[in-house]
Amino acid sequence: MIRSLLFVPGNRPGLFAKVARVRPDAVVADLEDAVAPAEKPAAREAALDALAAARPGAGLVLVRVNPPGTSWFAADLAAVAEACARGVADGVVLPKYESAAQLQTVRAALPAGATVVVGVESALGVADARSLLAAGPDAAYFGAEDYIADLGGRRTPAGTEALYARSAVGLAARLAGVPAIDEAVVDVRDEEAFRRNATDGRNIGYRGKICIHPSQVVLAHEVFTPTAAEVAEAEAVVEAEAQGVAVINGRMVDAAHVKMAREVLRRTGR
Amino acid sequence: MIRSLLFVPGNRPGLFAKVARVRPDAVVADLEDAVAPAEKPAAREAALDALAAARPGAGLVLVRVNPPGTSWFAADLAAVAEACARGVADGVVLPKYESAAQLQTVRAALPAGATVVVGVESALGVADARSLLAAGPDAAYFGAEDYIADLGGRRTPAGTEALYARSAVGLAARLAGVPAIDEAVVDVRDEEAFRRNATDGRNIGYRGKICIHPSQVVLAHEVFTPTAAEVAEAEAVVEAEAQGVAVINGRMVDAAHVKMAREVLRRTGR
Amino acid sequence: MIRSLLFVPGNRPGLFAKVARVRPDAVVADLEDAVAPAEKPAAREAALDALAAARPGAGLVLVRVNPPGTSWFAADLAAVAEACARGVADGVVLPKYESAAQLQTVRAALPAGATVVVGVESALGVADARSLLAAGPDAAYFGAEDYIADLGGRRTPAGTEALYARSAVGLAARLAGVPAIDEAVVDVRDEEAFRRNATDGRNIGYRGKICIHPSQVVLAHEVFTPTAAEVAEAEAVVEAEAQGVAVINGRMVDAAHVKMAREVLRRTGR
Numbered sequence: 130m131i132r133s134l135l136f137v138p139g140n141r142p143g144l145f146a147k148v149a150r151v152r153p154d155a156v157v158a159d160l161e162d163a164v165a166p167a168e169k170p171a172a173r174e175a176a177l178d179a180l181a182a183a184r185p186g187a188g189l190v191l192v193r194v195n196p197p198g199t200s201w202f203a204a205d206l207a208a209v210a211e212a213c214a215r216g217v218a219d220g221v222v223l224p225k226y227e228s229a230a231q232l233q234t235v236r237a238a239l240p241a242g243a244t245v246v247v248g249v250e251s252a253l254g255v256a257d258a259r260s261l262l263a264a265g266p267d268a269a270y271f272g273a274e275d276y277i278a279d280l281g282g283r284r285t286p287a288g289t290e291a292l293y294a295r296s297a298v299g300l301a302a303r304l305a306g307v308p309a310i311d312e313a314v315v316d317v318r319d320e321e322a323f324r325r326n327a328t329d330g331r332n333i334g335y336r337g338k339i340c341i342h343p344s345q346v347v348l349a350h351e352v353f354t355p356t357a358a359e360v361a362e363a364e365a366v367v368e369a370e371a372q373g374v375a376v377i378n379g380r381m382v383d384a385a386h387v388k389m390a391r392e393v394l395r396r397t398g399r
Numbered sequence: 400m401i402r403s404l405l406f407v408p409g410n411r412p413g414l415f416a417k418v419a420r421v422r423p424d425a426v427v428a429d430l431e432d433a434v435a436p437a438e439k440p441a442a443r444e445a446a447l448d449a450l451a452a453a454r455p456g457a458g459l460v461l462v463r464v465n466p467p468g469t470s471w472f473a474a475d476l477a478a479v480a481e482a483c484a485r486g487v488a489d490g491v492v493l494p495k496y497e498s499a500a501q502l503q504t505v506r507a508a509l510p511a512g513a514t515v516v517v518g519v520e521s522a523l524g525v526a527d528a529r530s531l532l533a534a535g536p537d538a539a540y541f542g543a544e545d546y547i548a549d550l551g552g553r554r555t556p557a558g559t560e561a562l563y564a565r566s567a568v569g570l571a572a573r574l575a576g577v578p579a580i581d582e583a584v585v586d587v588r589d590e591e592a593f594r595r596n597a598t599d600g601r602n603i604g605y606r607g608k609i610c611i612h613p614s615q616v617v618l619a620h621e622v623f624t625p626t627a628a629e630v631a632e633a634e635a636v637v638e639a640e641a642q643g644v645a646v647i648n649g650r651m652v653d654a655a656h657v658k659m660a661r662e663v664l665r666r667t668g669r
Numbered sequence: 670m671i672r673s674l675l676f677v678p679g680n681r682p683g684l685f686a687k688v689a690r691v692r693p694d695a696v697v698a699d700l701e702d703a704v705a706p707a708e709k710p711a712a713r714e715a716a717l718d719a720l721a722a723a724r725p726g727a728g729l730v731l732v733r734v735n736p737p738g739t740s741w742f743a744a745d746l747a748a749v750a751e752a753c754a755r756g757v758a759d760g761v762v763l764p765k766y767e768s769a770a771q772l773q774t775v776r777a778a779l780p781a782g783a784t785v786v787v788g789v790e791s792a793l794g795v796a797d798a799r800s801l802l803a804a805g806p807d808a809a810y811f812g813a814e815d816y817i818a819d820l821g822g823r824r825t826p827a828g829t830e831a832l833y834a835r836s837a838v839g840l841a842a843r844l845a846g847v848p849a850i851d852e853a854v855v856d857v858r859d860e861e862a863f864r865r866n867a868t869d870g871r872n873i874g875y876r877g878k879i880c881i882h883p884s885q886v887v888l889a890h891e892v893f894t895p896t897a898a899e900v901a902e903a904e905a906v907v908e909a910e911a912q913g914v915a916v917i918n919g920r921m922v923d924a925a926h927v928k929m930a931r932e933v934l935r936r937t938g939r
Binding site for chain 3: 161165167168252253255256274275279280282283284289290292
Binding site: 301303331333334388 | 431433436437522523525545548550551552553554555559564
């Protein structure tokens with residue numbers, strides 16, 4: 130269950146220990162967007178050394194490699210595979226995911242059971258999301274910034290320009306049974322914008338959020354964790370169904386409500 | 400022409416006669432969401448007995464069966480087929496429509512000429528809507544509540560979370576030449592919300608509305624029946640085209656306007 | 670680079686010279702929607718005579734033919750082909766584009782190197798946009814009025830009814846590497862509505878705008894030409910990347926930003 134997928138610049142390994150305090154569900158040491166080309170090899174080594182020295186938190190520890198097709202991809206993947214084998218990382222984040230063969234390459238390189246989170250963040254990735262996600266990654270994030278950049282468009286606060294793609298990726302993820310992680314909110318100081326955007330994402334069916342600053346993790350958990358009232362209602366619905374009660378709180382207990390109630394309880398770990 | 404598809408709980412057959420007063424284009428005795436599992440067999444019998452005793456109104460009389468894959472489906476379908484053969488029902492509403500084979504099964508069970516309205520209301524139904532509707536149901540509704548529940552999302556008053564799917568189903572219906580019936584409005588007391596939502600649906604190309612309360616029928620007819628002004632303009636456009644007049648009311652008479660004008664007149668039965 | 674695709678009624682060739690003053694990137698002599706059926710042959714002749722007499726401006730000169738399947742299509746296409754061969758037109762606008770075979774027919778009729786702009790403006794065109802645009806037109810416009818008319822819907826100022834299709838066509842165009850030209854704004858007096866609508870289009874990735882009045886050309890160029898500030902920022906990003914600088918103006922220089930910066934510079938001709 131990844132409610133928060135927190136990216137930390139791979140070339141600032143000193144941050145790894147600090148971000149553990151906010152208890153993200155997954156920490157990602159980012160070797161891609163956060164690291165300039167000239168620094169890539171040094172950042173890779175420093176990041177993996179830091180992970181070996183201390184695990185950043187109790188959640189998943191992942192490394193975002195550079196995309197397939199770049200000169201860094203093979204060495205990044207080999208380094209992460211070794212880290213997984215040694216137990217210092219749990220898996221990989223594969224950005225710009227555009228063909229099922231890329232996922233096969235990554236799975237083949239990693240130890241069995243390693244986690245693979247893919248990024249759907251290009252025109253081709255969005256257009257082919259259904260077959261790409263059917264190939265079976267463990268989770269997928271929708272990268273709105275990169276997607277809109279790939280279209281030559283521009284991001285806006287309302288985000289209408291990405292609604293089609295965000296909806297399409299959410300649907301494709303559901304069809305494949307893959308948890309979907311929602312787009313980043315770039316302005317890390319605007320908590321209300323994050324809450325609003327995360328709520329929109331949850332309404333579409335997303336299960337968690339990209340976080341690009343530790344302060345966003347608590348907000349993501351707030352939005353993507355069912356509230357006590359939601360849990361209580363879900364329990365009532367499930368119990369009503371089990372006892373054959375047709376109406377609860379003046380509302381028909383139908384299949385859709387039971388399904389949503391079970392989903393709520395599943396997210397609380399019950 | 401189904402401007403209103405009014406669902407009535409199958410386990411409350413006393414309502415059937417009452418709803419006839421609002422003259423819905425189609426009445427649906429609902430054996431699915433409206434009926435708790437323990438009550439299914441009794442509700443089926445009571446509903447069909449009531450339909451045999453008195454036809455609820457002058458419009459189509461349909462029965463919503465439980466979905467394919469449930470233990471009630473076969474008996475529901477057999478009962479509706481018999482009711483159609485006896486002339487007490489006109490056809491079936493098939494919920495959670497997800498494969499063309501389901502439609503074939505239903506067509507094969509019913510007398511020739513029976514009406515089949517399908518529900519597109521799941522991730523798979525929306526994703527495959529184009530081929531599913533090309534299989535040729537008589538009409539299709541978009542079930543936003545169930546679709547969003549299937550995604551694990553949540554409904555909002557604005558409905559942005561379902562815009563992608565609602566648009567995709569409307570487009571698929573047009574490609575197949577199947578009339579599309581728009582999502583339900585759950586708050587049955589909010590007339591303005593219904594009008595606004597129905598207007599949005601009509602703007603996307605929907606031809607009618609799911610109604611879950613008799614009071615919504617008059618609102619659906621209000622929105623989905625062309626106004627006198629619309630009819631007058633449509634007549635003017637069609638006449639202008641017939642006489643080779645290029646401009647009407649200061650507006651070019653082009654193919655798109657003629658097409659829309661014909662559609663307006665068709666909806667008034669002309 | 671077509672920031673403005675200005676349509677001029679083919680039966681009013683006197684306007685051709687006038688519209689040249691606003692310097693549209695492309696002028697289109699429209700033989701389709703602007704001309705009533707009875708006037709089609711005379712308008713064709715008058716339009717092409719006028720183009721032969723004087724080129725309307727320094728940009729592309731195109732002729733919109735009537736759609737494939739109409740009785741005028743063959744003669745329209747032959748006349749445009751001849752005009753292209755004589756150098757008085759640069760190509761054709763093919764409306765209601767719905768099959769790759771239509772594009773092949775047009776390409777085969779025109780001299781090599783002639784420009785073909787297609788219109789995606791029907792249910793089928795939108796649904797098949799990915800394969801239709803992969804067939805390789807030089808540019809494509811999205812016709813929201815005709816698309817919504819084809820669905821039997823209605824246009825609104827907010828345009829939500831066309832967001833799905835507008836997004837799908839923009840994505841399909843990007844996948845095919847075909848510049849996408851955005852929908853028309855019908856109220857030619859409302860400059861703010863045009864700016865807003867064009868900005869939305871640019872945000873989705875569109876490269877230019879249909880113009881149906883000369884006054885809209887300057888607005889289209891305003892929106893679709895990068896500003897001095899955008900150019901300066903783009904230059905800074907590209908230079909930072911070349912020098913291996915990782916952060917510019919407090920923002921990480923990542924692949925998405927470099928890509929957008931290059932796109933901005935490309936639009937200014939650099």
